[in-house]
Amino acid sequence: xxxxxxxxxxxxxxxxxxxxxxxxxxxxxxxxxxxxxxxxxxxxxxxxxxxxxxxxxxxxxxxxxxxxxxxxxxxxxxxxxxxxxxxxxxxxxxxxxxxxxxxxxxxxxxxxxxxxxxxxxxxxxxxxxxxxxxxxxxxxxxxxxxxxxxxxxxxxxxxxxxxxxxxxxxxxxxxxxxxxxxxxxxxxxxxxxxxxxxxxxxxxxxxxxxxxxxxxxxxxxxxxxxxxxxxxxxxxxxxxxxxxxxxxxxxxxxxxxxxxxxxxxxxxxxxxxxxxxxxxxxxxxxxxxxxxxxxxxxxxxxxxxxxxxxxxxxxxx
Amino acid sequence: xxxxxxxxxxxxxxxxxxxxxxxxxxxxxxxxxxxxxxxxxxxxxxxxxxxxxxxxxxxxxxxxxxxxxxxxxxxxxxxxxxxxxxxxxxxxxxxxxxxxxxxxxxxxxxxxxxxxxxxxxxxxxxxxxxxxxxxxxxxxxxxxxxxxxxxxxxxxxxxxxxxxxxxxxxxxxxxxxxxxxxxxxxxxxxxxxxxxxxxxxxxxxxxxxxxxxxxxxxxxxxxxxxxxxxxxxxxxxxxxxxxxxxxxxxxxxxxxxxxxxxxxxxxxxxxxxxxxxxxxxxxxxxxxxxxxxxxxxxxxxxxxxxxxxxxxxxxxx
Numbered sequence: 001x002x003x004x005x006x007x008x009x010x011x012x013x014x015x016x017x018x019x020x021x022x023x024x025x026x027x028x029x030x031x032x033x034x035x036x037x038x039x040x041x042x043x044x045x046x047x048x049x050x051x052x053x054x055x056x057x058x059x060x061x062x063x064x065x066x067x068x069x070x071x072x073x074x075x076x077x078x079x080x081x082x083x084x085x086x087x088x089x090x091x092x093x094x095x096x097x098x099x100x101x102x103x104x105x106x107x108x109x110x111x112x113x114x115x116x117x118x119x120x121x122x123x124x125x126x127x128x129x130x131x132x133x134x135x136x137x138x139x140x141x142x143x144x145x146x147x148x149x150x151x152x153x154x155x156x157x158x159x160x161x162x163x164x165x166x167x168x169x170x171x172x173x174x175x176x177x178x179x180x181x182x183x184x185x186x187x188x189x190x191x192x193x194x195x196x197x198x199x200x201x202x203x204x205x206x207x208x209x210x211x212x213x214x215x216x217x218x219x220x221x222x223x224x225x226x227x228x229x230x231x232x233x234x235x236x237x238x239x240x241x242x243x244x245x246x247x248x249x250x251x252x253x254x255x256x257x258x259x260x261x262x263x264x265x266x267x268x269x270x271x272x273x274x275x276x277x278x279x280x281x282x283x284x285x286x287x288x289x290x291x292x293x294x295x296x297x298x299x300x301x302x303x304x305x306x307x308x309x310x311x312x313x314x315x316x317x
Numbered sequence: 318x319x320x321x322x323x324x325x326x327x328x329x330x331x332x333x334x335x336x337x338x339x340x341x342x343x344x345x346x347x348x349x350x351x352x353x354x355x356x357x358x359x360x361x362x363x364x365x366x367x368x369x370x371x372x373x374x375x376x377x378x379x380x381x382x383x384x385x386x387x388x389x390x391x392x393x394x395x396x397x398x399x400x401x402x403x404x405x406x407x408x409x410x411x412x413x414x415x416x417x418x419x420x421x422x423x424x425x426x427x428x429x430x431x432x433x434x435x436x437x438x439x440x441x442x443x444x445x446x447x448x449x450x451x452x453x454x455x456x457x458x459x460x461x462x463x464x465x466x467x468x469x470x471x472x473x474x475x476x477x478x479x480x481x482x483x484x485x486x487x488x489x490x491x492x493x494x495x496x497x498x499x500x501x502x503x504x505x506x507x508x509x510x511x512x513x514x515x516x517x518x519x520x521x522x523x524x525x526x527x528x529x530x531x532x533x534x535x536x537x538x539x540x541x542x543x544x545x546x547x548x549x550x551x552x553x554x555x556x557x558x559x560x561x562x563x564x565x566x567x568x569x570x571x572x573x574x575x576x577x578x579x580x581x582x583x584x585x586x587x588x589x590x591x592x593x594x595x596x597x598x599x600x601x602x603x604x605x606x607x608x609x610x611x612x613x614x615x616x617x618x619x620x621x622x623x624x625x626x627x628x629x630x631x632x633x634x
Binding site: 073082083128129130142146147151152153154155156157158159160161163164165166167168175177184242243246249250253254255256257258284285286287288290291292293294 | 390399400445446447459463464468469470471472473474475476477478480481482483484485492494501559560563566567570571572573574575601602603604605607608609610611
């Protein structure tokens with residue numbers, strides 16, 4: 001059997017046909033044009049699903065379901081997207097609307113949960129009963145897999161690990177709270193930290209790397225400077241790694257997953273990032289000597305995680 | 318059917334016979350005398366179990382299992398207690414040793430997990446699929462119930478929620494890490510905060526309440542002073558409630574349990590404690606308007622939670 005997965009983003013709608021093992025057989029995308037009303041967007045999602053199935057040369061009777069991964073807060077049981085900020089969606093009946101065009105079961109979950117499911121079935125967390133996928137991006141996305149299924153609490157709103165306070169009354173977070181992990185260890189936070197350091201240290205390599213145009217600073221700038229021996233860059237990287245590690249130690253003390261996969265652009269730093277993180281984490285966690293330890297690794301599926309995970313919602317139902 | 322539950326503590330071994338609904342039919346206890354070697358302690362546990370069954374007038378064939386709740390880190394699958402500080406136990410084969418004397422299945426889990434299971438089956442969290450029980454005591458114990466079962470990660474060491482850092486590089490915790498929730502919101506932390514405030518404010522009501530003997534300060538002192546209008550007491554209570562609430566907001570953002578039960582001596586403050594906590598929590602959590610909210614309540618089973626939860630380990634297997 002095959003499963004359609006839809007990665008609904010603010011910019012693009014990406015649709016893929018996925019096999020039982022989580023491999024993408026064929027994929028396609030169209031712009032979301034997110035200013036539009038939801039019926040138009042959902043019509044495009046349904047039509048692109050049918051096109052992808054057809055273009056893959058697969059019969060409709062071999063397709064089991066369509067899964068949708070979306071930003072925001074879903075009501076998974078009823079297939080309703082309660083809220084998605086970057087889509088201006090409120091209480092959108094994803095399932096009911098799409099079933100006007102496609103006679104298949106429609107499943108829905110949020111993008112971070114879907115990414116965790118993808119890594120669990122076909123990526124870095126394959127084989128683990130319990131795993132957590134953390135995406136270090138604009139925010140920090142968290143997805144928790146328990147017993148092979150997405151854990152989302154009694155109201156589908158769980159696993160907001162980025163909004164775990166690690167510094168009471170600390171940095172302001174976009175969620176309204178202060179001191180969230182996301183406000184210290186997201187890519188956005190690292191860019192803010194790097195910009196502040198560039199202002200405070202105008203002769204540092206950071207300023208040179210961006211030709212003194214601080215708006216060009218991205219999440220890679222501090223790492224690039226550190227790798228070239230810049231003191232300010234190294235201090236930024238050390239501090240950032242410390243914040244990532246403190247949050248991961250919390251995740252381990254709380255969940256003790258077999259595997260934690262780290263995704264998002266910053267995860268491309270690979271072992272340069274993970275090796276010092278592991279050292280800090282093992283200094284911090286409560287786990288006793290002799291008790292098996294969580295593996296901390298890089299997420300494998302990158303941008304495909306959205307399609308694969310959304311598709312696999314149909315498999316674990 | 319009936320289930321034996323053993324609450325193995327540093328001071329006493331409490332044993333109870335429990336019915337299917339989690340009611341204690343009969344209970345008894347003996348001193349642990351924790352300086353002894355483990356075979357003697359486990360012999361006493363087995364003998365007291367047999368005595369409790371006999372004294373209750375129940376036939377052995379109507380008893381399904383014995384469950385043991387213990388401090389420390391268990392290997393639940395193999396029935397081995399890997400480590401328990403206050404018992405000087407390391408790699409103690411609880412199951413194998415007790416089965417020398419009693420021909421029943423023997424189950425093992427740690428005390429915080431067992432308390433959560435008890436509240437889930439017969440206490441404050443009854444009826445909830447997902448719940449968390451937090452015990453504010455010497456430390457902060459956490460127990461997580463997911464789908465009606467104890468969640469303990471891939472290595473039985475999960476749910477150490479008290480060792481979630483809420484202030485990076487903050488107060489020293491007994492676990493070796495800095496800034497753990499336990500270092501701010503346990504009874505021990507409140508006593509430390511109260512003592513420090515008493516030293517800094519020698520004319521406060523706190524000093525009067527303990528006749529200027531600061532060693533008499535307990536977790537109730539600040540609450541008692543606050544209730545009598547003392548400014549220092551009120552500030553202590555406000556600060557303590559803030560720390561409890563920050564940790565609970567993290568627990569909600571991460572787990573979104575249907576119910577959180579708060580146990581331990583401090584929970585006897587009841588609504589005086591919980592009402593302001595809820596207000597702070599609802600200001601902090603990520604949960605959207607319109608999404609169902611976690612109920613925060615007081616744990617119901619008190620000291621019986623250890624016996625009831627240990628017994629119920631046999632029911633959920």
